Amino acid sequence: MSIAEAESSFINNIHVPLATSSPSVPYTTPFTDPDGQPPLPFPSTWIRPINPASSLPLLPSDIIQNLVNDCSVCASIAVSIQHNIRFNSNLLLSSLSSSHAGRYEFKVFVNVIDDQLPFDSNNKLVGVSTGPKNQLWPSFVEKAYMKLMGGYDFLGSNSAIDLHVLTGWIPEHIDLRSASFERERTWSRIMAGFPRGTLLPSTSPQYSLAIGDCMMTVGTNDKTALNIHTVKLLPSHDYAVTDIKETNDERWVTLLDSTVCSSDRVLDIRWDDICATFEGLYISWNPSLFASRVTFHGSWQLENAEDLPRASTHHLRLNYNDPAHQKAPPELTTDNGNGKDSTETEIWILLTRHLRDTRRTSEYIAMNVQEDDMVLGDPEHVALKSNYTNSTHLLSRIKTSQFQFQTQSSGSLSLLACYDGQFDQVGFTVTAFAYSSDVVVSWDTRVPPARYMQKIDGVLTHKSAGGNCTHPTYMANPQYHLRVHTSTSASTDKRPSTSADKTRVILTAQSTRDISLNVTAVWSQGERISELSQKEVVAHSGPYTYGHARVAAHLAPGDYTVVLSAFEPDQTGKFTLKVESSSRFDIKAIPQEGAGMYVKTVRGEWDSTTAVGGPSQNRYHHNPVYEVTIPCASEFGARLQLLARAPGVSTNLSLFPSSSPTLQRCIASSGPYSDALSGVDIAKRGMSPGKYYLVPSTYHPGVCARFRIVVYSGVSGIEVVLRSGGD
Structure with missing residues (x-):
């Protein structure tokens, strides 16, 4: 037994030992739990x-929630009963055993309780009951769970978490309000x-599955009570799902409300209404679906840690091997959307x-899983993945690369298990599941530490937090010049550079859990970039993730620009880049544009009289013209940006000497008209003292828009004033 497992046998200062097959000691007198x-949150009598x-079989509708706020436990018991009826699975009951004399063991670990139950002043059970059938085992299951969770006044849960504790089934929480939710x-x-109650046709000679591999409930949010088809739904309430079915033209979900004692407790609701009304779907998956699994036990050791970000993050590497290219059953996968079989595992x-x-409420965990050495899709397709949670469980379903499986039958996944909380030592378990015994998963314990490592501390400020690449301020994000040197083995070989000469580089960014990173x-000369070009991106960490981001890639020797960004421009705070x-x-670090220079910003607009387009329109001199006065020889640069995004609007910024009032002789320009999101700029250059005309323009006439011009100068006292009076 590992240290993490042993320490985790103490919950709420109660020793809950791991389950064994040893028989219980017989008791001859009524047992009282020591x-x-x-x-309980209110006075009761035990x-x-x-x-x-009663000898009558128990039905899901027999489960009644009384005074205790334990809707998720009631829903968990109800869906387990429904599963027992259909499959004779004996869920929950198989874990509850009695040695008589009022002593019960519930194999969550080994959780011992006596047979005393709480009643109110009217001699009514305050916890779960079964009405006239008077079956007591649901009450004992509830009591054992409440003992584990610190009492009947526990802070609440959801059925996926409850059933993981009670049955060991795999919890999955689907946020119905998430933008990434896919209802179909x-x-x-x-x-x-x-x-x-039927068999799923086998899709592989390796296995045959009975449909009955998931149980689920749905939950409402904590807002005001809602109505759906004249039925009042309770806030923050779990409803057991006892059936789902499809008719000719509709999809139905049958719900059970454990707080209602009448026929109104059974609700048939359309799937589309479920998705529109409820907040979460809580699914529990049968672990026997998976023929291959591997488990890792560890702990986050924060006490006296010199490097807290490192101590609160545990990095694991998972190897997988699928020589037969096995395809998972449909309940475990999502198809690729085109009706064709996916070769992804x-x-x-x-x-x-x-x-x-269980009273701790300020502990958060996150998990980042990605395939090693892969450029993860289109970096211009921005996505936000919110994965810090105060839940005790996080499930990640990873599809291995289709491209990789076309060329080889194995690969590796990189996992970051992260913790954010106030406590010095917190244990955790990571379990990896694969559906077929032919898919072998194993932890890679042979990965040596990197030979070279450097850590940089930084801060995202209001000036340097530019947001994701859809914002014109993306260029303001912290950027770094990374130079990868030729490896020693390659430097003595005069052959052309090959993939074998590439260097494995890992970039890891960490911040607080409220900053998405x-x-x-980017392949470059180590210069600051103004926007992303997909063809130049050599590696990126995928969707923005709260608190951390990581990417591993093999890079050829050369110069790169590394950009660290938060999802939104207003996300500020400290970060670490390793x-x-x-x-x-x-x-x-690459200096910001205009770093060390004096900055002056002016705002203006093209209106109905000044939106005259480029020089080809023959009215170029009617554009807004700014008179720039440079008091002495100095470096000069300028950038033009639209204040509101306007796709397809191409702009230019040009500089003319004051000796050319009709703007005939350009001495500096941002180049061809461009619709770059970051705007256009006149690169830094040396300028003589004097007066100049700075002209912003759009390529097409009639484009009315607001803009700003940022002017950089090596000396103070530069003036930028809108010229009046046309020519």
Whole structure:
């Protein structure tokens, strides 16, 4: 047993040992739990039930929620009963055993309780009950779970988390409000996996699955109570899903409300209404779906750590091998959207934070999983992945690269398991699942530390936080000149550079959990870039992730620009950028545009009289003209930017001597008209003292828009004034 496992056997200062097959010690007198009774939020009396239980089979609708706010537990018990009815699976009951004399063991770990249950002053159970059937095992399951969670007044949960504790099934939380939610694919997955009492036709000779591999509930948010088809829904409430079905023209979900004792407790709601009304879908997946799995136990050690970001992040590498190119069953996958079979293999990875004290509410975890040495899609397709949560579980479903599987049958995944909280030592478990025994997953323990490493501390300020690449301020983000040197082995070989000569480079950015990060490497001469060009991107960390970003790639020797950015321009705070490499490298900050120079900003607009277009329109001199006065010889530069994004609007900025009032002789220009999001600029150059005319223009006439011009000068006292009176 690992240290992390042993320490995690203590929850809320109660020893809950790992389950064993050892028989319980027989008791001859009524057993009383030496740990005491789980706390209750109101006065109650603990009584040993004496009425005999009914022999009638228990139905999901028999589960009644009473005074305790434990809707997720009631929903979990209800969906387990439904699964037992359809599949004789004996969920929950198989984990509850009695040694008589009022002593019960529930194999969450080994959680011992006595048979006393809480009743109110009217002799009514305050926890879950089963009405006239008087079956007690749901009450004992609830009590065992409440003991584990610190009492009947616990802070709330969801059924996926509850069922993971109660049954070991894999929890998945789907945010129905997320922009990335896909209702059609989700429906296909749950239809393939939900229990319907039939067999799923085998899609591979390697396995045959009974449909019954998921249980689920739906939950509302904490806002005002909602109505759906005249039915009042409760806020922050879990509803058990007891059936899903498709008719000729509609898709239906059957819900059970454990707080209602009438026929109104069963609700048939359309799938589209579920997606529009509820906040979350909580799915529990049968772990027996997966023939191959591997588990890692670890801990975040923050006490006396010299490098807190490093101590709060654990890096793992997972190898996978799929020589037969096995395809997963439909409930485990999402198709590629074109009706064709995908050659991608899906691997599930579950991060679980160990519980020590269920009253802690300020602990957060995150997980970043990506395939090693891959350029992750189009960097101009910006996405935000919000994955810091105070939940105890995070599930990531990873599709391995289709391209990689066309060329080889193995690969590796890089995992970052992250913690943000106030406590010195927190245990965690990472479990990787693959559906077929032919797909072998294993932890790579042979990865040596990088030979070269450098860490840079920085701050995203209001001036340097430029946001993602869809913002014109992207160019203001912190940028670094990375020079990758030729490896020692390659330097003694005169052959042309090949892939074998490339250097493995890892870029890792970390910040607080409220800042979403991305790190991108661009092929360049180590100069500051103003915007991303997909053909020049050699590696980027994928969707923006809160608190951390990581990318690993093999880079040829040369000069690169590394850009660290937050998702929005107003996200500010400290960050750390770490570079690791198998070969020698240099990295240094690239100064901001105009760094060390005096800056003057003017704002203007093209209106109905000044939006006259470029020189080819023969009215160029009617554009806004700014008189620039340079008091002495100095370096000079300027940038023109639109104040509001206007796709397709090409602009130019040109400089003329005052001796050319009709703007016939240009001495500096931003170049061809461009619709670059970052605007256009006159590169820094030396200028003699005197007066000049600075002219912003659009290529086409009639484009009314507001703009700003930022002027940089090596000396103070430069003046920029709008010239009046046309020519």
